[in-house]
Amino acid sequence: MATERKTLKVVFVGNPNTGKSTLINALAGSDLKISNWAGTTVEKVSALLRYRGYDVELVDLPGTYDILPNNLEEEITFKELLSEYDVIVNVIDTGHLERNLHVTLELAEMGRPMVVVLNMVDEAESRGYEVHPEVLEEVLGVPVITTVATKGIGVWEIPKAILKFAVPRPAVVYPEDIERAAREIERLIKRPEKRWMSLALLSGEWSPTDIPKEILNSVKDLRERFKGRDLFLEIESARFESARDIAQRVLRRRKEEASLDITDRVDRFVLHPVWGNVFFALLTLLVFRFTFLLSAPWVDYIGLVQEVLGGWVASLGLNPLLTSFLVEGVINGVGTVLSFAPVLFLLYLAISFLEMSGLLARAAFQLDALMRFAGLPGKAFVPLILGFGCNVPAVYSTRSLENFSERLKTALVIPFMNCSARLTVHVLFAAVFFPNVAPYMVMAMYFIGVLVAMLTALAMGRVVKSENAAVFELPPYRIPKASVILRQAYNRTMGFVEGAGGVILLAVVLVWLMVNFPSPEDNFLKLLSNWAVGVFSLIGINDWRLISSLIPGFIAKEVVIGSLAVSYLGGEPFQAVGLWEGLRALAEGFASALLGTLKGLIGMFWLPSLDLSASGGKLGEVLRGVLTPASAFAYMVFILLYTPCVATVSAIRQEFGNRWAALSIAYQITVAFAVSWLAYRLAVLVF
Amino acid sequence: MKAVKLSELKGEGVITGFTKNGDFRRRLISIGIYPGAKVRVIRRGLMGTPIEICVGNTRVAIREESARYVIVSLENGD
Numbered sequence: 001m002a003t004e005r006k007t008l009k010v011v012f013v014g015n016p017n018t019g020k021s022t023l024i025n026a027l028a029g030s031d032l033k034i035s036n037w038a039g040t041t042v043e044k045v046s047a048l049l050r051y052r053g054y055d056v057e058l059v060d061l062p063g064t065y066d067i068l069p070n071n072l073e074e075e076i077t078f079k080e081l082l083s084e085y086d087v088i089v090n091v092i093d094t095g096h097l098e099r100n101l102h103v104t105l106e107l108a109e110m111g112r113p114m115v116v117v118l119n120m121v122d123e124a125e126s127r128g129y130e131v132h133p134e135v136l137e138e139v140l141g142v143p144v145i146t147t148v149a150t151k152g153i154g155v156w157e158i159p160k161a162i163l164k165f166a167v168p169r170p171a172v173v174y175p176e177d178i179e180r181a182a183r184e185i186e187r188l189i190k191r192p193e194k195r196w197m198s199l200a201l202l203s204g205e206w207s208p209t210d211i212p213k214e215i216l217n218s219v220k221d222l223r224e225r226f227k228g229r230d231l232f233l234e235i236e237s238a239r240f241e242s243a244r245d246i247a248q249r250v251l252r253r254r255k256e257e258a259s260l261d262i263t264d265r266v267d268r269f270v271l272h273p274v275w276g277n278v279f280f281a282l283l284t285l286l287v288f289r290f291t292f293l294l295s296a297p298w299v300d301y302i303g304l305v306q307e308v309l310g311g312w313v314a315s316l317g318l319n320p321l322l323t324s325f326l327v328e329g330v331i332n333g334v335g336t337v338l339s340f341a342p343v344l345f346l347l348y349l350a351i352s353f354l355e356m357s358g359l360l361a362r363a364a365f366q367l368d369a370l371m372r373f374a375g376l377p378g379k380a381f382v383p384l385i386l387g388f389g390c391n392v393p394a395v396y397s398t399r400s401l402e403n404f405s406e407r408l409k410t411a412l413v414i415p416f417m418n419c420s421a422r423l424t425v426h427v428l429f430a431a432v433f434f435p436n437v438a439p440y441m442v443m444a445m446y447f448i449g450v451l452v453a454m455l456t457a458l459a460m461g462r463v464v465k466s467e468n469a470a471v472f473e474l475p476p477y478r479i480p481k482a483s484v485i486l487r488q489a490y491n492r493t494m495g496f497v498e499g500a501g502g503v504i505l506l507a508v509v510l511v512w513l514m515v516n517f518p519s520p521e522d523n524f525l526k527l528l529s530n531w532a533v534g535v536f537s538l539i540g541i542n543d544w545r546l547i548s549s550l551i552p553g554f555i556a557k558e559v560v561i562g563s564l565a566v567s568y569l570g571g572e573p574f575q576a577v578g579l580w581e582g583l584r585a586l587a588e589g590f591a592s593a594l595l596g597t598l599k600g601l602i603g604m605f606w607l608p609s610l611d612l613s614a615s616g617g618k619l620g621e622v623l624r625g626v627l628t629p630a631s632a633f634a635y636m637v638f639i640l641l642y643t644p645c646v647a648t649v650s651a652i653r654q655e656f657g658n659r660w661a662a663l664s665i666a667y668q669i670t671v672a673f674a675v676s677w678l679a680y681r682l683a684v685l686v687f
Numbered sequence: 688m689k690a691v692k693l694s695e696l697k698g699e700g701v702i703t704g705f706t707k708n709g710d711f712r713r714r715l716i717s718i719g720i721y722p723g724a725k726v727r728v729i730r731r732g733l734m735g736t737p738i739e740i741c742v743g744n745t746r747v748a749i750r751e752e753s754a755r756y757v758i759v760s761l762e763n764g765d
Contacts, residue, residue, distance in 0.1 A: 066717030070710070098743045099719045205713055232713075233704075233722060240721050263746075273733045365748045369734035372750060378737065469714040470750035474739065 007055045010162055011080055013107060014091035015100050016063030017356070017475045019119045021045065022149040022484050023091060024058045027158065045491060051159045059085070065099075067106045067196065068206055072399055072407075081110060082193060087162050088114040094124040094131060094146070095476065097251050101243035104140075108168035109199065111192035114142045115161040118250075121146045122153075123476075127261065129251045136250050140168040150481050170195055172242045175234060178202065181222045188215045203232040263358075263476045270362045280363050284385060287350045289604035291389055292420060295342035297596030302342075304589040306335040311577025324516060327574060333508030336556055337501040340392065340647060341493055343420070347389050348489035351382070351397070356480035361472060368470075374454045375461030377401055377470055380410040384453070387417030388446075391644055392496060395651035403468055409460050411652055412664055415644035416453035418446050421557040425639050428561055432620040433632040441633075445640050452641060452675060496651075503650035507555050514551070525551060535673070539638065539680040540631025550638075556645050561619075568622045629687040634680035641672035693749070693757035694738070699727045700759035702742075707756040715757065719745050726759060 012020040028047030049056040061080055062073035069075035081088075090107050092100040097118075107114060121131050133144040143161035147154035174182065185198035200206035201219045223231065270276050310327040318326075354360040360382060368378035376384075379401055386394035394414045398407040418426075426445050430438040514524040529548035536547050545567040553560040577585070627635065643649070643665045653661035690703060702724045705712045719742045720726070729739040729746065736751035749757075 065719075066713070068713065068717075070714050070717060096743070096745055099745055102717075102719075236716050237722055240723060271730060271739070277733075361748070365732060365737060365739065368737045368748065368750065369732055372736065378748070378750070469711045469756075470737070470753045471715060471718055471720070472748055473718060474746040474748055476746075 005050075005053055005055050007057065008087065008162070009057045009059065009085040010087045010089055011059045011061050011085050012089045012091055013061050013077060013081065013103070014063065015065055015093060015096070015103060016473070017478075018063065018091045018093040018100065019149040020060050020063070020091045021488070022481055023089075023117065023119065023147065023155060023158070024060050025481075025484055025487060026149055026152050026155045028058060049159065052163070054163070056159060056162065058089075064103065067103065067110075068200060071401065071403065081107075086113065087165065088112050089117060089158060089162070090114060091117045091119050094118045094121045094129075094251070095127065097124075098243050098247040101247055102239055105170075105172050105239050105242055106196060108140055108142075109170050109172075109193070109196035111167060111195060113165040114140075114168045115158065115164075115166075116140065116142060116144045117158060118144060118146045119149050122148045122151075124251060128254050130254045132250050132252065136246065139171050139246055142166040142168045171246070172239050174199075174238045177226075178231065178234060178238075181225070184222060185215065185219060188212075188218065199235055203235050205232050261476075266477055267362070267474075270359070271365060276362070276366055280366055283354075283359070283363075286604060287347075287354075288389060288420075290350055290600075291343060291346040293600030293604050294597055295346050297593035297600070298342035299339050300596075301589050301593040302335055302339045305586065306331050307575075308577055308582040308585055311575055312579070312582055314574035315576035315578065321516070323574060325512065328515075329509045329512040332512075333505040336508055337497060337504045339556075340390070341497060343390055344393055344496055345489050345493045347386065347393055348492045349485060351386065351393075352485040352488045353480055356478065356485065358475045358477045361474045364472060365474065372470075374457040376410060376413075376457050377406050377468070379472055380406070383410050383414055384417055387414045387419060389420060391415050391417065391419050391648040392500065392651050393492070395648060395655060396492070396496070398655065406468065408656055408660065409457060411656060412460065412660070412667070413453045413457050415648055415664065415668060416449045416456065416641065418449040418640055419557070421645065422639055424558045425553075425560050426636055428620070429623075429632055429636050432623055433627070433629045441636070445636060448637060448675070448679075449640055452671060456671075496647075500647050500650040500654070503653075504555065504646055507646040511552050511555060539634040539673070539676045540628060540684075541635060543626045546626065546635065550642065553639070554643060554646055556647070557639065560639065564623070565619050569618060630680055630683035633683040633687070634676040637679040638672050638676040641668060641675055643668050643672075688760045688762070690758055690760045692755050693726065693740070693759050694751050694754035696726070696728050696759050696761075699725065700761050702726055702757060703760045704758045705756055706758065711753075711756065715749075715753075718747055719743050720747065720749070720757060 012024060014020055024045070024047050028049050045060040047058045047060075049058055059080070061077040064074045064077045066074065067078060067081065069078045088107055088110070090104050092104065104116060116136060118131060118133055118136075124131055131146060133146050137144040143164055143166060145154055145157045145161055147157070149155060182195070182198045182202055185201060186194045189197055191197065197206075201211075201215070202222065204223060270279060309331050313326045313331070314323055316323075351360070354363070363385075364378045364381055367381040371378050371381050380398075382400070383394045383397045386397055391414050394417070395411050398410045398414075401407045401410060422445075423442070426442050427438075430441040434441045511525075514528075517523060525548045526544060528551070529544040532547050533542060533544055536542070541547065545564065548567060549560045549563040552563040623632070644652070649661050649665060652664055691700070693700075693702070702720060702722050704722055705715070715721075720740075724742045727741045729741055731738050732748075737748040738751060738754055739746060739748050741747075
């Protein structure tokens with residue numbers, strides 16, 4: 001027997017929230033591969049399944065309501081469906097069969113082998129339905145399987161069915177004249193998807209550029225015949241008619257449905273105008289407490305690893321400049337990239353949970369009126385709230401928005417959301433300069449950020465008007481599977497490390513060069529800062545050291561404090577660390593990070609303390625000497641608004657290109673100067 | 688049968704058409720808001736928008752200004 005293994009590519013398609021990822025997870029276990037879709041940064045998850053002499057590649061396509069795309073993610077699914085693969089696995093949420101079947105019926109017109117999976121049958125059954133997959137099997141002529149992906153029930157029937165390679169028969173009955181016209185176009189197309197394509201062309205909603213002119217011309221002629229009729233609506237109505245008819249035969253009601261299901265009961269509270277909003281305010285607080293209390297020990301630990309590695313390098317006795325490059329350039333750079341990872345991982349974990357449980361859509365419902373006021377789509381609140389944690393995942397999460405201009409608008413507003421890195425600078429300055437009202441000063445920063453964000457969105461709304469339909473689904477509540485959430489959070493975090501890591505590393509090395517050349521005493525950073533003093537004196541900042549710290553702050557805004565400390569108090573020389581000494585420190589650090597995580601798990605349910613009485617130590621004393629309260633306030637505002645950190649810029653660049661990334665930097669510097677000048681002028685009057 | 692805009696609907700009705708075409712309409716149809724579908728208004732947000740509706744057995748939130756372009760006929764004519 002030949003030992004040659006055959007390969008198969010299988011794509012999983014269906015509405016959002018139908019359990020595609022859970023199914024692939026159950027089939028492939030840990031054999032997952034994460035990459036990006038060609039030309040985009042939307043994560044592509046595929047897995048390898050070895051089954052009966054086949055190497056089966058399982059590809060998780062972004063969820064879609066329609067084959068013709070409405071947004072970036074649906075576009076990817078569309079492109080993949082027209083590319084090379086062997087079998088379609090259409091995953092259906094059985095409880096919402098009718099709407100899901102709409103995609104199924106379109107897929108059946110693609111002329112490729114297909115398997116239909118009726119997932120979450122347990123939910124449908126518990127709501128009083130009897131499920132009859134054999135009816136759908138009969139209608140489509142392809143294998144139909146029932147599964148409960150979260151419990152692993154029925155999943156192994158899928159690979160068995162895939163190997164049957166059955167091509168579905170189109171099941172929709174169109175008006176006769178439309179059917180005849182569609183067949184005429186079909187004859188001109190030489191692709192398996194010809195039936196779907198001819199209907200899409202006839203509907204007038206699809207105008208591809210890579211279709212031969214003769215076909216487009218005959219489509220035009222045919223459409224002339226139907227003048228005065230709305231072909232798109234007729235075609236869609238025929239599909240929905242068929243879907244409704246088939247759904248009624250597949251799902252048969254066994255007993256009357258309970259008057260209120262769980263989703264209804266929970267929604268009475270969660271969507272309540274008062275209690276719902278209180279609930280989400282507390283939930284947001286909990287998400288941030290969870291993210292930052294649990295990540296802090298690991299961010300510290302990464303700092304410790306950097307210190308130990310630096311110590312080992314220092315103990316080698318190399319040339320001082322080389323040592324400095326390795327420690328402050330390379331190790332510090334890699335460390336900066338990695339120190340984002342724990343924060344992002346936990347934030348993604350929380351967001352994945354909220355998304356899959358159905359809570360995120362409810363929060364969008366509650367905040368929709370506010371978003372509408374700012375001229376943003378309701379779903380944009382997710383990226384904006386995420387921005388309070390970290391701007392980077394916030395920018396990536398704009399992908400779920402419908403069109404380019406909405407995504408762009410949201411992404412350009414995100415950097416004004418005061419992230420946790422800026423918070424560290426604000427806390428120090430508030431404690432040093434406004435000891436009596438420190439928490440209020442910190443809160444003021446959040447308000448100024450949100451205000452500038454809203455005004456920016458409003459101004460942009462005047463430039464780019466959105467004509468899109470503002471709708472989103474409120475999916476039923478579900479308890480997500482832990483392994484799926486963990487996997488998703490891990491994938492997204494790695495996506496960031498791979499995507500933005502290079503740029504951050506480059507920026508760290510660049511800053512290192514600026515600090516060390518031409519000479520450490522008279523470096524480029526100092527030259528540049530001295531030159532900029534003229535401008536900054538307008539907002540009450542006359543000391544070059546305060547300005548020079550803003551440039552390292554471009555890498556990550558919390559770096560501003562460390563950089564100020566070095567320039568005012570002098571840097572500490574590198575401490576050489578012995579091998580054993582270092583290993584012991586690493587082990588001890590690991591243990592205390594674990595302990596810190598446990599403490600955080602308990603501590604996150606307590607309300608955060610508003611005690612900001614830290615005096616700022618020696619650095620605080622020095623700062624009080626060079627800044628007045630008014631100029632300190634202006635400096636805080638400037639830190640809030642000036643260019644997003646390099647990781648955020650790199651995310652904007654990845655998503656929208658160089659031009660918009662550059663514009664974002666320029667716009668923010670301008671806004672930062674303008675607003676902090678205003679803040680300074682006002683503060684001079686008040687303080 | 689009396690026809691109203693979805694934004695003015697209280698209770699139940701059947702969707703009959705749209706007064707805006709193109710991507711706008713396609714988006715609504717793909718999420719399940721299509722002519723012939725039964726629609727029921729469940730609740731409204733704090734400022735009267737968005738409107739939570741049930742079409743098929745799917746719950747969808749739609750902004751008031753988008754709902755203005757959806758025409759619904761009242762079944763019992765009141």
